[in-house]
Amino acid sequence: MHQCLMYSVLTSMNFFKYYIHGKVFTRWQQHTRFTVYCHARASLVRRLFLAKPMFVQPLVRIHSLMHEVESVKVMSVGTNVYLLADFAKEQASVRSNTVSGAAKELEARHDSTVSVLDKLVDTVSKSTEPQNAHDEHAALRPRMKSMVQEKKEARDDARRHQLALHDQGMLGDCVRLVDYMFQACLVKVVVNAAVDFFHRMETASKMFSISVAYGDQNMVFEPCLSDHVTMLEELWRGSVQVVNTVPSFLSLPHFDAYVIAQLNHQTVESILNCSLEFNHYTAAVRERIESDINQAQKFSDKHFELFRRIHEYGLRWNEEEYLAAPRSHEDLAADMTLMREFQADLDKYKPHHNVGIIVVDGRNLRASLTPVPERGLGAMKRALTDIARKKCSGVLQKFDAANKVLDERPKNLGSYADFVKAYNDIKATERHLDEQREEVESMYQLLRQYNVRVTGEDQYQMEFLQTKGNDFTDKKVIEAQFYIKEKREEMVENLGTVSQNAEEDARKISEQLKQDQFTGEDAIATPENLAKVLEELSVLQAQMGKLDEKASAFTENQTLFDVVTAFDFIEVEKAKSLFSDKFKLFNLVHEWTETKKTWNSAEFQKLNVEQMNKTVVEYSKTAFQLTRSLEGDEVAKKIRQTIDEFKSKMPCYLDYGNPAMRERHRAKIRQAIGMGPSAVTLYSLEHNKLTDYKELVAEISGTASGEYDLEHKLEKVTKAWDELLMPVTNHRNQRELWILGDVSDIIMQLEDHSVQIQTMMGSRYVQGIRKDVEIWEQKIRLGSDSIDEWLQVQRGWMYLESIFSAEDIQRQLPQESSKFKSVDKFWKDTMKKVRQSYRTAMEAFQIPNLLPSLKNANDTLDQIQKSLEAYLETKRASFPRFYFLSDDELLSILSQTRNPEAVQEHLCKCFDAIKRVTFTQDKKREIISMSDMIKETVPFTSPVQTAGVAVERWLADIEEKMVSSLWALTKAAVSAYPEDGVARKDWLFAPYPSQTVLAVDQIMWTKCAEDALTLVENGNKEAMQGNVEFAKKQLEHSVGLVRLDLTKLQRVLMGALIVLDVHGISVLEDLEGAKCSSVTDFDWSKQLRYYWTMEEVSMSDGKFTSDDCIVRQTIASSRYSFEYLGNTPRLVVTPLTDKCYMTLTGAIHLNYGGAPAGPAGTGKTETTKD
Structure with missing residues (x-):
């Protein structure tokens, strides 16, 4: 019993319980693994080249050659610093040198590989030949072997022959393998070159040398960044080209018998283009070079900015202009100091700077900057020497001239006065002369400061200037001053004498006059x-x-x-x-x-x-x-x-x-004073005493002036109309269709000139030109009448032209279309005349029979307009929602009856919430659904036919399908409403329109509320409280759904639903607080209630309905019309909103209208729709 128990315990342990199963599975697994191993081993024995004696030695040799191929260098990157051109040239030499270049080495390795493959092919081919075929004397030899041994040898020969044939069949794969190995080595050669290039840049600096020069704003590199990028592209292209030019073993003609041609055989270039490693390193090399060159650019812009002023000075320097321009001593001193500063800056110049792998070489820049201060300073020294020489000569001449003047000793009054005046002038310039002498001395001092050798002649002139200057200051001025004082009294006495003589001469002239x-x-x-x-x-x-x-x-x-x-x-x-x-x-x-x-x-x-x-x-x-x-x-x-x-x-x-006088006026005057028609002169007028008739002359002159003024005004009117063109502009970019442009200038001018002509006609001076004024009065009146009629015709024609250009309108209104064609022809002919022959406005007004024709056209257009309005009224009677559209919008629809989709843009005016309808893509063009502004789509219960149906008919069908589809979806939503009424996620997000969901939610809310009121009426006082709790649970579930990842349509639906549910809870709490206990209580009956009734019920209007949605409030009841409202938010329902509801439903019950009033944006329209 104990053992049985122990056995039971042991067998219940998982180890012992499943031991047999585990042991069997382990043995099966081991056997299966061994079987797979044996299968793989046998496959390798059959397929592995190294398992074939004939292939072993050739493949070993080929592997050695592959190693040699991998060691070939297509790029040589040393540790020295390269110029870009030298580096590119060196790499090109490495690739294509005829003695030791990469191309030569790859060609040699390729030839060696071909030789090995040729020997392999020969060996395998010989092995397939029968052994006896090689022994020509085998048949002549005596048979020394037994039959059994011969049969055994024959079987061995057959087996060997079979193996040789199998090996021969593998030659193609072997060649393909070697080709793949060679391609892989070539790819590795290029990749290794890219890796070596990258490591050279990472492990060492100073790789490329770049010369720097000044640009307009920044420093300029030679070679620049684009040159380096181009070099890199050529470097990679050349490296790839070297390996890509090595021919594939598969393309060699003596292997065609063993190799099947491949259409999609990849080249080394295509492999490298797809190599992530190669692309990575080439991109890294380019990024490093670009980064270092950009850093070098920033460094150079900052470092060499100190010397830019030297460069710019050198660009502006023109020695000829500098020497030709007048310059003062101070200017030259400042310029020479600047040159010394330039030379001091250049002494601090460093020619080489390292920035990463870039060496910024500034030697050429320094070589271009060094001559700038040298040339400038040399030119300035020469200029200063010339200026000093000329200045010294000029000042010396001034001192010499002054000394000569001061040496004079005048005796008479005039000479003495001139001498005193000259002395005063010299005294006034004495300080200036001293300053000029000091300036000359400063110039020569500056020349000595800059080590300029002064010629002996210049030195002598300078010393002579010093002598003359000292003589002038210390002697000449003092002696002249002493002489002037000595002779002053004598000269003043002489001056008094000659002055008295002059007075006496003047007195004589006065007496003579x-x-x-x-x-x-x-x-x-x-x-x-x-x-x-x-x-x-x-x-x-x-x-x-x-x-x-x-x-x-x-x-x-x-x-x-x-x-x-x-x-x-x-x-x-x-x-x-x-x-x-x-x-x-x-x-x-x-x-x-x-x-x-x-x-x-x-x-x-x-x-x-x-x-x-x-x-x-x-x-x-x-x-x-x-x-x-x-x-x-x-x-x-x-x-x-x-x-x-x-x-x-x-x-x-x-x-x-008076210029306004005409010959007839002068003739009248001459007749009055008795003069003949001969030429009139001032003498003849005086002789005939014209002034005795001055009143008559004044009267005739005034009349002439008045007539002249009127003529001038009339001439201005004529000139204005001669210059005013009739504005004609192209209509709708059509070549032969023209209309009047802006005629405001013509109308204004007509009004102004009408007033002016009337004023002329009322003038007392008009008699002489009355005929001309009356002609223009008629022209202005005709122009005013014509332009009014013309503009009226244009407005009517432009409005109707777009309408009657549609074939559908022409077909529906044939008589009106015929009338319009006649007006259209008249309009086009008239505008063509204006544009070609009657260019000015007044010429256009004078077109024969223009005004009667325009009036006739206006009458015809009025008749057409009335007929068109009557036609539109018939269409509105057929489909009353057309009243929501303007005449232009309705005509736009009727003119495109063959294109149903033309109605799309006007749907939202006919149906407030329908933005678009969906057409099928076949020839029938049936309408299968409708959608609102946020693309909520409601399918129709059956498609609406548009082909061959009048537009008002199929729009009425859309209205019918809107109602029937919403009714069917609402009924389906009522049937699918969840029993618990709380967990409604699947129902809420089912393919029902938002309007349907909200209506059913209101229906269910009404049902639950009335059920609770019935229970309260039957004695259950807690029923309403339970209903409130139920409604709150519903609301909590709805709020939980809002936290999910909802679509836009679902989120708008949930927002409206929560608004209604919150209001519903408030109503239920108010009912509970008011102790409402019956569905007939006013507190309940005043609420807006929704019902889905299956039995036939009576409405407020006396009609009956069944299986339909009913809306009730107080004593009013009406059928839910199923007008599509779309998926829109709902306003928060307040007590004032409930009063609006009661007012509007009461008005409907009494067959009255209702229009809430209030400020804009307070929700009047939305409340009415709710």
Whole structure:
């Protein structure tokens, strides 16, 4: 019993329980592994080349050759610093050198491998031949072996022959293997080159040398980054090309018998292009070079910026211009100091800088900068030498000239005055001369400072300047000053004497001018007397000029000699004033005489009477002034009287010479004064006493001016219309379709000119040009009427042209289309005429029969418009939702009845929530669904046919399918509503429209609330509380769903659902708080309630319905219309919203309308839709 128990215990242990199974499985596993091993071993014996005696030695030799191939270098990268061109040249030599280049070595290894394969092929081929075939004497030898032994040898020969044939069949695979090995080695050669290049850059610096130069903004490298990138690309391309040119063993003709051609055989180049390792290292090399060159660029921009000013100075330097330009000593000193600074900066210049693998070589840059200060300083030294020489010579001449002047000793008054004046001038420039001498000394000092050798001639000139300067300062000036003081009293006394003589001469001239020959009327009595007086005045003018010069010189000498009491030349000034007035007077007489003579002899119409008047006024003013200054002078009085007398007649002459006067006006005046038609002169007018008829002349002149003004205004009107073009512009970019452009300028000009013409017609001066004014009055009136009719026709034609261009409208309105074609032809013909023949606006208005034709076209367009409106009204009667569309939108639909999709853009106006409908892609073009703004799609229960159906018909079918589809989906949603009513995820996210889900949720909420009220009525006081808890659990589950990863449609649905559920909970809590206990209580009946009724019920309007959704509130009840509302958010329902609901449902019950009022954005429309 114990053993049985122990056995049971042991067998219950997993080890012993499953021991047999484990042992069997282990043995099976080991046997299977051994069987697989044996199978693999046998396969290797059959297929492995190294297991074949004939292949062993050749493959060993081939492996040795492969090792040699791997050691070939296609790139040589040493530790020295390369110029880019040298590096590229060296690598090209490494690849293609005819003696030791990589291409030569690879070719040799390839030939050796081909030789080994040829020997292998020969050996294997010979082994397949029968052994007896090689022994020609075998048949002649006596048979020494038994039959058994011969049979055994025959079997062995057959087996060997079979193995040889098998080996021969493996030759193709062997060649392919060797080709793969050779390709792998070639790939490795290029990859190793890339790796070596990369390691060279990583382990050492200073690989490439780059010359640097100045660019416009930054430093410029030679070679630049793009050159390095190009070199790298050529380097990799050349390396790949070297190995890629080695022919494949598979392509050799003597292996064709063993190798099957492969269409997709890869080349070494294609393998390298796909090699991640090769691409990695080549990219790393490029990134390193780009990075180091960019760093070198930043370093160079910063480091060499110190020397950029030298470079820029060198670019601007032009020695010829520099030497030609005037420069001061200070400018040269500053420039030479700058050159010294440049040389000091260049002494700090370092030619080489290492930045990673880049060596920035600045030797060429330094070589270009070094000559800049050297050339500049040399030119400046030469310029300074020339300037110093010229300056020294110039200053020396000034000192020499000053010394000569100061050496003079004048004896008479004039020379003494000149000497004093020259002395004063020299004293004024003395300081300046000293400064110039010091400047010359500074120049030579600067030349010595810069080690410039001064010639002996320049040195002598400089020393001579010092001598002359010291002589001037210490001797010449002092001696001249002493002489001036010594002779001053004597010269002042002489000056007083000559001044008195000048006064006496002036007194004599004044007395001569007061004699009768200059004051009496006889002086101007005859032209001969006047000429004589003018001649005498010319003589006195010369005397007076000399006297005035003397007085001025004597006055200047008084100042020069520092005379304490100055002498006043009173008589000279009096003589000057008197002579000036006399000279003006007699010149005035002479000018007036000559001017009057010219006017009298000239034809009056050629005279400029305005200029005559100005001349007379000017002469009168001058005569008046002379009368006052020459009081008592008979000549002055006489000339003033003569001029004033003529001046009084000038108004009459101005009227007669009015430019507005025509020949008929002048003829009337001549007739009045008794003159003939001969040429009229001023003399003839005076002789015929024109001034006696000055009132008549003034009246006729005024009339002429009025007529002239009207003519001028009419001429401006004519010119304005000649220049104003009729604006014609292309319509809708069609070549032969034209319309009027902006005619605001024409309308404004018509209005302005209409007022101007009316003003002309009311003028008392219009009589002479009345006929012309009346013609323009008719033109302006015609233009105003025509432009109004023209614009009205254009508006109507442009509106109807796009409508009647559609074939569908032409087919539906044939009579109106025919009428429009006639108007269209008239319009196009008229605009063509305007554009070709009647370019100006007024010419266009004068087109024959234009105005009656435009009026007729307007009447026709009005008839067409009325017919079109009546046609649209019939369409709206067929489908009332067309009332939501404007005439243009409805016409857009009707003009494209063959294209149902043209209605898409107008659907949202016919159906508030339908954004688009879905058409099938076949010829039937049936509508199978509708969608809203956020692309919620509702499938129709059956497709809507559009082909061959009027648009209003299939739009009505869409309305019908909208209602029936929503009804069917709502009924299905009611049936699929989950029993527990809480876990509704699958139901909420089922393929039901959002509107359906919300309606069913309201239906179920109403059902649960009424069930609870019924229980309360039956005595269960906690029923409503339980219903509230149930509603809250529902809400919590809905809120939990919102936290999931929802689509946009699902999230909008859940937002609206939660809003309604929150309001539902608030209503239930209010019912519980109000102790509502019956479904007939007003607290419940005032709520907006949804029902799905299966039995037939009566509505507020007296109709009956069944198996439908009913909406009730208070005593009102109505059928849920299933108007698609789309998937939209819902506004929070407030007590005020509930009152709006009651008001609107009550209005519907009483067959009234309802329109909530309030500020914008308060939810009136959404509340009405809810």
